[in-house]
Amino acid sequence: MFTKPNIQLQSATDITVELLNKMNITCLILDVDNTLCIKKGEIILDGVMNWLSDMHSAGIKLIILSNAKPKRMEGIAKKLGLPFVGLGGKPLPFGYKRAAKRMGVSIKNCAIVGDQLLTDILGGNLAGCKTILVCPVELENSFGFKIKRGIERKLLKKYNLKCDF
Numbered sequence: 170m171f172t173k174p175n176i177q178l179q180s181a182t183d184i185t186v187e188l189l190n191k192m193n194i195t196c197l198i199l200d201v202d203n204t205l206c207i208k209k210g211e212i213i214l215d216g217v218m219n220w221l222s223d224m225h226s227a228g229i230k231l232i233i234l235s236n237a238k239p240k241r242m243e244g245i246a247k248k249l250g251l252p253f254v255g256l257g258g259k260p261l262p263f264g265y266k267r268a269a270k271r272m273g274v275s276i277k278n279c280a281i282v283g284d285q286l287l288t289d290i291l292g293g294n295l296a297g298c299k300t301i302l303v304c305p306v307e308l309e310n311s312f313g314f315k316i317k318r319g320i321e322r323k324l325l326k327k328y329n330l331k332c333d334f
C-alpha cells in the first residue's frame with residue numbers, strides 16, 4: 170500500500186490552504202513534470218503561478234523535488250520562483266528528507282504533490298510525508314513510461330481512485 174496516496178486531486182491548483190491546515194501540512198514538496206509544467210518545463214500549467222503565490226502568501230513553504238538534472242531544473246525553478254532539490258532519486262526517501270531539512274520543516278508536516286504513483290507517491294510514503302496525487306496532463310511516449318502508466322491504471326482501479334488517462 171506504499172503506492173496509495175493520502176488524497177487525489179485533479180491538479181495541484183486544487184490544493185487549498187484550508188485542506189493543508191486540516192492535514193497539518195506547512196510545506197509542499199513539488200514534482201514538476203506533469204504536476205506544475207508540461208513540455209519539459211517549457212509550459213507552466215494554467216493557474217499555477219497564481220496558486221504558488223497564494224500558497225506563499227499563506228505561509229506555506231514550497232520546494233521542488235525532481236529527478237531531473239540540476240542543470241535542467243535550475244531554469245524551471247527560476248521561472249517558478251522556487252528553490253529545488255535536483256537529482257532527487259525518487260522513489261528513494263533521501264531527496265524528500267533533504268527538501269524538508271532545507272525548508273526547516275519536519276517531514277511529517279510536508280506533503281509531496283506529484284502525478285506518479287511509482288515515484289512521487291511511493292517515495293513520499295517511504296519518507297514519511299503526506300502524499301497528494303494529481304492527474305497527469307499529457308502522457309509520455311517512451312516505452313518505460315507506457316509500462317509505468319499501465320501499472321498505475323491498475324493500482325488506481327484497485328484503490329478506487331479516479332483514472333482518466
Ligand SMILES: [Mg+2]
Nearest residue numbers: 200202203284
Ligand atoms: Mg511528474
